[in-house]
Amino acid sequence: MKQQNSIWKFFSSVKLAIFTLSFIAITSIIGTVIPQGEPHAFYVKNYGPQVAQFFKVLDIPDMYYSWWFTGLLGLLCANLIICSFDRFPAVWKIINADNLSTSPSKLEKMRESSSWTALRSTVEKLNITDLLQSSGWKAELRKIETGELFFSQKAAWSRTGVYIVHTSILVIFIGAIVGHFGGFKGNIMIPETRSSTKIFSSGTSLPLELGFEIRCDSFAIEYYDNGMVKEYKSLLTVLENGKEVLQKYIEVNKPLTYKGITFYQSSYEGYQDFIVTVKDKDSGENKTFIVPFQKQQTWEEEKIRFGIINAEALGQRVVRSKLWVKPGDSPAVIEWLEDGQDIAIKHGDKNYIVAAKQMYATGLQVAKDPGVWLVYLGCGLMLIGLYMAFFMSHKRIWLYQKMDGDDISVVLAGSTNKNKIEFSKQFAELEKQIRKSYGV
Amino acid sequence: MDSSQLLGITTFTYLFSTLLYVAILVFKAPRLGVVATLFTLVAWLIQTAGLALRWMESYQMGIGHAPLTNMYESVVFFSWTIIILYLLIEWKFKTKIIGAFAVPFAFLAMAYASFSTNISKTINPLIPALQSNWLIAHVVTCFIGYAAFAVAAGLGVMYLIKNGSKKGDQKPHGLISSLPSLETIDDIIHKTMVFGFIWLTAGIITGAVWANSAWGTYWSWDPKETWSLITWFIYAITLHARYTRGWSGTKIAYLSIFGFFAVLFTYYGVNFILSGLHSYGSN
Numbered sequence: 001m002k003q004q005n006s007i008w009k010f011f012s013s014v015k016l017a018i019f020t021l022s023f024i025a026i027t028s029i030i031g032t033v034i035p036q037g038e039p040h041a042f043y044v045k046n047y048g049p050q051v052a053q054f055f056k057v058l059d060i061p062d063m064y065y066s067w068w069f070t071g072l073l074g075l076l077c078a079n080l081i082i083c084s085f086d087r088f089p090a091v092w093k094i095i096n097a098d099n100l101s102t103s104p105s106k107l108e109k110m111r112e113s114s115s116w117t118a119l120r121s122t123v124e125k126l127n128i129t130d131l132l133q134s135s136g137w138k139a140e141l142r143k144i145e146t147g148e149l150f151f152s153q154k155a156a157w158s159r160t161g162v163y164i165v166h167t168s169i170l171v172i173f174i175g176a177i178v179g180h181f182g183g184f185k186g187n188i189m190i191p192e193t194r195s196s197t198k199i200f201s202s203g204t205s206l207p208l209e210l211g212f213e214i215r216c217d218s219f220a221i222e223y224y225d226n227g228m229v230k231e232y233k234s235l236l237t238v239l240e241n242g243k244e245v246l247q248k249y250i251e252v253n254k255p256l257t258y259k260g261i262t263f264y265q266s267s268y269e270g271y272q273d274f275i276v277t278v279k280d281k282d283s284g285e286n287k288t289f290i291v292p293f294q295k296q297q298t299w300e301e302e303k304i305r306f307g308i309i310n311a312e313a314l315g316q317r318v319v320r321s322k323l324w325v326k327p328g329d330s331p332a333v334i335e336w337l338e339d340g341q342d343i344a345i346k347h348g349d350k351n352y353i354v355a356a357k358q359m360y361a362t363g364l365q366v367a368k369d370p371g372v373w374l375v376y377l378g379c380g381l382m383l384i385g386l387y388m389a390f391f392m393s394h395k396r397i398w399l400y401q402k403m404d405g406d407d408i409s410v411v412l413a414g415s416t417n418k419n420k421i422e423f424s425k426q427f428a429e430l431e432k433q434i435r436k437s438y439g440v
Numbered sequence: 441m442d443s444s445q446l447l448g449i450t451t452f453t454y455l456f457s458t459l460l461y462v463a464i465l466v467f468k469a470p471r472l473g474v475v476a477t478l479f480t481l482v483a484w485l486i487q488t489a490g491l492a493l494r495w496m497e498s499y500q501m502g503i504g505h506a507p508l509t510n511m512y513e514s515v516v517f518f519s520w521t522i523i524i525l526y527l528l529i530e531w532k533f534k535t536k537i538i539g540a541f542a543v544p545f546a547f548l549a550m551a552y553a554s555f556s557t558n559i560s561k562t563i564n565p566l567i568p569a570l571q572s573n574w575l576i577a578h579v580v581t582c583f584i585g586y587a588a589f590a591v592a593a594g595l596g597v598m599y600l601i602k603n604g605s606k607k608g609d610q611k612p613h614g615l616i617s618s619l620p621s622l623e624t625i626d627d628i629i630h631k632t633m634v635f636g637f638i639w640l641t642a643g644i645i646t647g648a649v650w651a652n653s654a655w656g657t658y659w660s661w662d663p664k665e666t667w668s669l670i671t672w673f674i675y676a677i678t679l680h681a682r683y684t685r686g687w688s689g690t691k692i693a694y695l696s697i698f699g700f701f702a703v704l705f706t707y708y709g710v711n712f713i714l715s716g717l718h719s720y721g722s723n
């Protein structure tokens with residue numbers, strides 16, 4: 001596995017990792033200072049033509065996707081992969097090592113090590129496996145030529161924590177690449193009551209076919225008492241071959257997903273037109289009309305005419321509108337209504353409910369990202385791996401005893417890969433207990 | 441008694457805590473230690489009550505949300521986290537001297553929150569983008585990380601002071617000698633940094649999940665995101681330098697301070713100097 005040529009050495013070194021991480025961190029600052037994604041003319045205007053040309057060569061306007069920045073990320077990945085190949089076999093060996101074959105002479109040289117002699121007679125009464133077990137160490141025993149060796153370890157697999165963290169970074173990168181090539185980002189403005197089968201790509205503004213139809217049934221803005229916006233809300237319907245298959249209210253933070261494509265509430269647009277809904281209260285029949293401002297409309301079957309003759313607006317938003325309704329030959333009703341409010345109208349023995357609201361278009365962000373689950377998987381792995389790397393350690397203890405005439409000599413040794421100070425204390429505590437059992 | 445009064449009191453109690461811890465150090469009066477700890481704990485409880493009350497007040501206003509949604513609230517939460525972290529460290533490592541280097545951060549944060557004219561203290565309803573549980577998770581995780589890095593930086597300063605005095609004088613100054621040993625400080629710096637790193641990681645992840653649920657993009661390289669990544673890299677570099685290249689002591693102490701400047705810039709500088717999606721933080 002280990003090829004010790006110089007290229008391999010270069011790519012597996014932590015020096016390179018520190019260099020690459022520093023270089024990425026420093027160059028990342030550029031894109032936070034120089035606005036990203038503006039047209040060339042913007043940079044010419046703000047930085048002068050020469051600098052703008054220089055930016056163009058180095059892809060500064062889109063630096064996080066530039067050849068050199070992605071190259072750096074690639075270098076980081078190569079470094080990670082090769083470094084892991086370089087080191088992991090040794091770690092795997094430690095995890096699976098036969099620790100009962102450790103030679104007794106090595107035990108005395110360990111960082112945590114202690115030896116003593118006791119009377120042989122104590123051993124007859126002593127069950128060392130039970131003794132270790134009662135201190136939380138589940139031990140194995142092997143009789144070797146010279147004596148008996150006991151061994152116990154905890155969380156050997158925690159040594160893989162670092163590799164889980166490193167792998168998680170690769171998984172996140174793979175997820176990002178899958179999303180970049182296998183998905184798209186787009187947006188669409190759909191007026192209320194209308195539908196669309198395509199959206200527009202965010203980068204290129206080219207239309208993209210959805211493969212189904214999405215309709216905006218309604219759009220509404222809710223406000224707090226102080227006038228701040230509380231919620232933007234759209235009722236969306238998904239249609240396949242003209243048939244409704246899914247209907248959902250979406251809000252910011254509550255998108256709709258269908259066939260891997262997700263629709264996010266992102267903006268809106270107010271129109272000059274109004275949506276007037278007329279309902280026959282007795283038959284329950286109702287009809288919705290799009291009524292341009294100050295134009296008359298008729299529901300022929302019911303012989304009812306209506307229109308919006310005046311409106312009050314705050315910016316783009318209509319607050320109140322003046323509705324004019326004339327059912328048949330009854331006198332016309334004229335009334336100011338809050339946006340969205342309705343009014344009851346009587347005509348002979350007929351009762352109508354008429355509601356008027358400003359017409360909006362809902363602005364949707366549309367995304368398909370087949371890589372997102374990989375990114376989330378990577379994030380989860382990273383947290384698990386970090387926890388293992390930082391808060392767990394591989395602890396090992398050995399106990400070796402050798403008969404020596406009437407005496408017995410004992411070596412207790414331990415090692416850990418992390419948090420040596422805490423382990424020292426733990427070891428001292430264990431030693432005290434065991435020595436006591438040996439009567440020393 | 442309303443929440444702003446309680447939080448106002450907290451500012452002064454943290455100042456007094458700071459003075460108590462400094463007094464322990466200057467007058468070598470370890471008996472003051474218990475007083476300082478108890479006083480700080482009480483101050484922290486007052487602040488906790490202040491935060492809880494602010495939470496309740498938002499419900500009384502009919503716009504209930506956790507007090508973690510604007511600059512003022514985040515600074516208060518930052519100082520709250522520093523104190524609880526510090527108290528835990530004091531309890532775990534049985535040393536009171538660190539207080540003189542950690543508690544001032546909490547006081548400064550509260551003083552800034554209380555007196556800066558840049559910061560509005562009113563409880564506002566949440567705009568649609570902020571109405572997400574991921575926001576709460578994001579703010580909590582990030583600020584636990586930031587608070588840990590603040591404590592690490594305080595310890596870094598302590599390390600450098602102790603280390604600096606060792607060289608010049610023949611005999612360590614009385615004041616300095618009461619500080620924990622360099623190895624102990626180094627160990628605690630490393631542990632707080634590791635703790636901060638894991639929380640910052642979680643903070644970046646929850647932020648990404650939130651962005652994805654609101655806009656359909658988990659990462660858009662906006663300045664705040666990029667700076668949090670830069671900060672994360674700085675600590676990742678520090679961890680590697682320590683673990684695999686054997687850096688420790690002075691170098692790590694400097695890095696803990698340097699890292700904290702990156703934290704401050706991510707948290708504060710980006711809002712006021714650069715612009716981006718997170719500009720809500722500035723009100």
Ligand code: HEM
Pocket residue numbers: 012013014017021076079080083087162165166169386389390676679680683684
């Ligand atoms: C952003 C990227 C990286 C992150 C978040 C990361 C994370 C970590 C963490 C958390 C540790 C454990 C440190 C400790 O226990 O104190 C570690 C160790 C290590 N990392 Fe990375 N790492 C990254 C990139 C790299 C790269 C590119 C290399 C390539 C050489 C690398 C090589 C190592 C090595 C050799 C260790 C020590 C492993 C051991 O022997 O236990 N890391 N890394």
